[in-house]
Amino acid sequence: MPHLILVYLAAFLFCTGLLIVVIKRNAIMVLLGIELMFNAANLNLVAFNRINGPNLDGHIFALFVIIIAVCEAAVGLALILRIYRYYQSSTPDQFSELKG
Amino acid sequence: MCIALLAPLGGFLVTWLMPGQAVRLATGTMAISFLAALWLAITTWNTVTHVTLPWFTAGTEVLTLDFAIDNRSLLMLVVVSFISLMVHIYSAVYMRGDTGFARYYAMLGFFTFSMQGIVVTDNLLLLFVFWELVGFSSYALIGHWHTKRSAGAAATKAFLLNRIGDIGFLIGLMIVWRTQGTFTLTDALSFPITSGWQTAAALCLFGGVIGKSAQFPLFTWLPDAMEGPTPVSALIHAATMVAAGVFLLIKIFPLFTETALVVVAVTGMITSLIGALAAMSQYDLKRILAYSTMSQLGLMILALGMGVVDGAFLHLLTHAFFKACLFLAAGIVIHALAHAQQPHFDFDAQDVRNMGGLRKMLPTAFVAFLLGGASLAGIPFFSGFLSKEAMLVALFTHASALSWLMIVVVLSVSFLTVLYTYRMIALVFLGEPRTVKTINVHEVETGMRIPTLILAACSLWLIVSWNPFDFKGWMHHTGHAGPHELWLTIISVLWVFAALFLARMIFGKRTPETNSLLRNAFYIDTAYSALAEKFTQVNERVTSFTEQRIIDQTLHGIVYFQVIIAHITGWVDKHIVDGIVNGTVRVTGWTGRAARSIQGGNVQLYIFWAIFTIIIFIIWALN
Amino acid sequence: MSFVDAIFLFFAGLSAMAAIAIVFSKNVFRSALWLLVCLLSLAGLYVLSTAEFLAVAQILIYAGGILVILLFGIMLTTRISGKPLVVEHRHILSGALTAVALFVLLSLYLPGLTVEKNMLSPEPVSTLGLQLFSQYSLVFEIAGVLLLVALIGAAVIASELKSKT
Numbered sequence: 001m002p003h004l005i006l007v008y009l010a011a012f013l014f015c016t017g018l019l020i021v022v023i024k025r026n027a028i029m030v031l032l033g034i035e036l037m038f039n040a041a042n043l044n045l046v047a048f049n050r051i052n053g054p055n056l057d058g059h060i061f062a063l064f065v066i067i068i069a070v071c072e073a074a075v076g077l078a079l080i081l082r083i084y085r086y087y088q089s090s091t092p093d094q095f096s097e098l099k100g
Numbered sequence: 101m102c103i104a105l106l107a108p109l110g111g112f113l114v115t116w117l118m119p120g121q122a123v124r125l126a127t128g129t130m131a132i133s134f135l136a137a138l139w140l141a142i143t144t145w146n147t148v149t150h151v152t153l154p155w156f157t158a159g160t161e162v163l164t165l166d167f168a169i170d171n172r173s174l175l176m177l178v179v180v181s182f183i184s185l186m187v188h189i190y191s192a193v194y195m196r197g198d199t200g201f202a203r204y205y206a207m208l209g210f211f212t213f214s215m216q217g218i219v220v221t222d223n224l225l226l227l228f229v230f231w232e233l234v235g236f237s238s239y240a241l242i243g244h245w246h247t248k249r250s251a252g253a254a255a256t257k258a259f260l261l262n263r264i265g266d267i268g269f270l271i272g273l274m275i276v277w278r279t280q281g282t283f284t285l286t287d288a289l290s291f292p293i294t295s296g297w298q299t300a301a302a303l304c305l306f307g308g309v310i311g312k313s314a315q316f317p318l319f320t321w322l323p324d325a326m327e328g329p330t331p332v333s334a335l336i337h338a339a340t341m342v343a344a345g346v347f348l349l350i351k352i353f354p355l356f357t358e359t360a361l362v363v364v365a366v367t368g369m370i371t372s373l374i375g376a377l378a379a380m381s382q383y384d385l386k387r388i389l390a391y392s393t394m395s396q397l398g399l400m401i402l403a404l405g406m407g408v409v410d411g412a413f414l415h416l417l418t419h420a421f422f423k424a425c426l427f428l429a430a431g432i433v434i435h436a437l438a439h440a441q442q443p444h445f446d447f448d449a450q451d452v453r454n455m456g457g458l459r460k461m462l463p464t465a466f467v468a469f470l471l472g473g474a475s476l477a478g479i480p481f482f483s484g485f486l487s488k489e490a491m492l493v494a495l496f497t498h499a500s501a502l503s504w505l506m507i508v509v510v511l512s513v514s515f516l517t518v519l520y521t522y523r524m525i526a527l528v529f530l531g532e533p534r535t536v537k538t539i540n541v542h543e544v545e546t547g548m549r550i551p552t553l554i555l556a557a558c559s560l561w562l563i564v565s566w567n568p569f570d571f572k573g574w575m576h577h578t579g580h581a582g583p584h585e586l587w588l589t590i591i592s593v594l595w596v597f598a599a600l601f602l603a604r605m606i607f608g609k610r611t612p613e614t615n616s617l618l619r620n621a622f623y624i625d626t627a628y629s630a631l632a633e634k635f636t637q638v639n640e641r642v643t644s645f646t647e648q649r650i651i652d653q654t655l656h657g658i659v660y661f662q663v664i665i666a667h668i669t670g671w672v673d674k675h676i677v678d679g680i681v682n683g684t685v686r687v688t689g690w691t692g693r694a695a696r697s698i699q700g701g702n703v704q705l706y707i708f709w710a711i712f713t714i715i716i717f718i719i720w721a722l723n
Numbered sequence: 724m725s726f727v728d729a730i731f732l733f734f735a736g737l738s739a740m741a742a743i744a745i746v747f748s749k750n751v752f753r754s755a756l757w758l759l760v761c762l763l764s765l766a767g768l769y770v771l772s773t774a775e776f777l778a779v780a781q782i783l784i785y786a787g788g789i790l791v792i793l794l795f796g797i798m799l800t801t802r803i804s805g806k807p808l809v810v811e812h813r814h815i816l817s818g819a820l821t822a823v824a825l826f827v828l829l830s831l832y833l834p835g836l837t838v839e840k841n842m843l844s845p846e847p848v849s850t851l852g853l854q855l856f857s858q859y860s861l862v863f864e865i866a867g868v869l870l871l872v873a874l875i876g877a878a879v880i881a882s883e884l885k886s887k888t
Contacts, residue, residue: 022821032745095703708818
């Protein structure tokens with residue numbers, strides 16, 4: 001039963017993260033949403049590890065997900081800073097030079 | 101037979117091609133034709149020759165050229181070619197120096213060919229062809245001096261009136277074809293047909309006869325036809341062409357019912373009376389003769405209407421001779437007077453009021469006139485008397501109410517004939533010269549005198565039979581030798597002498613003025629001209645009205661319609677067609693913009709679309 | 724319901740509510756703090772799933788590291804755009820629909836997973852350590868290298884050398 005709740009929660013958090021990414025007009029908020037999605041995936045992994053035996057594959061996977069999330073957040077933030085300096089704005093709508 | 105028929109045609113063609121030798125060629129071919137006709141007559145007398153040649157096919161019907169030569173055709177062949185030959189010889193002198201000399205002879209040959217054609221054919225359609233050819237030749241010859249306006253007008257009038265008669269002929273042809281199924285006369289006449297159609301056919305064909313033989317009401321062309329050269333008048337309008345109508349009537353006589361015959365007789369009666377009365381009052385020499393011809397033709401038609409076929413035919417033959425003789429003699433007078441007036445023409449050479457006392461200066465003509473005139477008047481010892489006798493006797497033996505009326509008419513006409521003949525001779529030859537006193541008239545050449553005298557000789561009684569009082573001879577066939585015959589002869593002789601006496605009393609000394617009503621032949625001609633003019637005017641008004649109102653209105657309507665169509669098309673083009681194009685463009689642009697907005701440059705939108713697609717993919721993949 | 728279950732439900736509900744609060748908050752700073760709450764409640768959930776090491780790592784790294792970085796970013800970049808720290812929303816409807824659709828989809832297949840065997844690990848930390856350095860040692864090394872590269876890259880990107888602008 002808790003396993004099911006956890007999986008549902010993970011799905012919910014994932015969708016919420018997606019919502020944040022799509023809706024918010026601030027680049028930092030986009031990063032926030034991405035972080036939330038990472039955490040949702042982590043929760044999913046841990047939830048399934050509860051079922052699948054005493055080996056800790058899920059935990060280790062989640063650990064590495066954290067590491068990668070760190071990398072991504074660092075690089076993303078650097079990029080945002082850079083873009084912020086260029087555009088003098090942090091609204092993703094304004095970063096439309098690649099407009100088709 | 102072919103020689104007799106085709107020799108004149110050959111003459112026509114040859115003269116056309118070689119105008120230099122016109123006289124010799126034409127006369128030569130005509131002589132050949134006459135001899136051939138004579139030979140044919142002698143060899144095939146009292147037999148009937150039939151020749152049938154295939155002509156053409158119309159659908160399933162095969163039409164043939166039929167020729168039937170019986171006694172009457174033979175007689176006509178001989179007479180026509182003989183008189184034509186005389187005219188050819190005569191014209192050599194009369195028309196000398198004329199500019200259309202070769203053309204004249206060519207047309208003479210052509211005319212003779214056409215006339216022979218009428219005489220020998222047995223097929224109504226073929227006869228119609230020749231009928232028209234004769235009419236055409238007459239037109240060409242009347243208008244021979246085409247520079248004279250009156251000649252052209254006269255030729256046109258002749259042709260037109262002939263044509264009107266031919267309408268009747270055509271309708272008659274159609275009726276015959278419809279009821280009998282064939283044009284061949286010998287076949288057509290042997291089938292019985294219902295009397296209504298028979299009367300109609302007979303009367304329609306009689307219409308053609310009225311036109312060609314100058315009967316009432318289509319006679320007004322004959323006096324005007326005197327505009328042609330006198331030899332032409334002699335050949336065509338005295339002896340042959342006008343006789344063609346009578347000949348046709350004789351040929352189709354079995355077709356006529358009682359009612360048709362009555363119509364024929366009445367027509368002939370009216371014509372002969374009008375002709376005789378008019379001839380009494382003419383001033384122009386040739387016109388006297390023309391009206392006289394008309395009157396005599398009326399007599400023949402009248403006789404035919406009363407069923408006297410043989411008598412009419414006999415009169416046809418004798419009339420041919422003496423009338424041709426009279427015309428040629430008149431030609432002598434006119435020619436002499438015209439020549440004597442040269443180089444300047446002071447007076448009309450044809451007006452009898454200018455003549456008088458010419459018996460001393462032109463004896464040949466005087467003799468010819470005497471002989472021919474006597475025959476015309478019906479004086480005993482002449483052929484005319486015998487033929488009139490034949491008619492009278494036959495009428496008498498007929499003995500119906502109508503025939504008594506006709507006898508009265510015939511007697512009156514012959515009385516008038518004597519009167520006007522005497523008048524004519526008296527005015528021209530007897531008495532003292534009037535205007536001709538001023539010129540020197542001398543006798544004409546032999547070339548003109550001989551044919552005239554030959555024809556004058558043919559006016560004697562010998563042509564008909566040996567007995568000057570008996571008309572039954574080799575020309576005449578039936579014999580009603582009734583007991584009344586002799587006293588009828590005596591009465592007619594007395595009648596003629598009485599008329600002579602009266603004539604001498606009236607015309608002997610003075611030159612009376614004539615009644616203008618009679619002179620203008622009861623103004624019938626004038627009435628015709630006025631009618632034709634009126635008709636043309638009405639026609640013109642109707643046509644111009646139609647053209648203006650109807651045709652122009654139609655054109656206007658069409659134009660307006662076109663303009664309206666053009667406007668509608670323009671509107672459609674501008675709004676609908678262009679509208680479609682513009683609409684398509686707008687839709688495309690909108691679609692493009694919508695599609696383009698996906699790539700808005702907004703990262704979040706990209707993410708959104710990606711997730712959207714993933715959702716769809718999940719739905720699809722997991723279903 | 725036992726105490727464990729209650730705590731479990733408490734942390735689960737807290738994380739869900741925090742996530743929703745992030746969505747509805749108009750202040751960037753506040754959203755970041757709500758994220759902190761969410762992360763901490765997730766750590767609690769990890770503890771209840773006998774993943775203590777993970778929970779601690781999460782708190783240390785996420786809450787201590789990433790969130791601080793994010794706050795730095797927020798402070799550095801929200802100066803100029805009118806009112807500071809205020810966020811507007813866009814594409815609300817399409818985004819909401821998409822999220823809901825995705826949630827519905829994901830949850831359609833979940834009831835099939837009602838197998839309930841509870842295989843919690845007895846000694847998670849030592850087992851984790853042993854596995855990490857024997858079975859997954861290569862991955863560990865690669866992860867270290869990745870960290871190094873990422874940090875150097877971030878430093879390079881964010882640097883303000885005058886020659887390249």
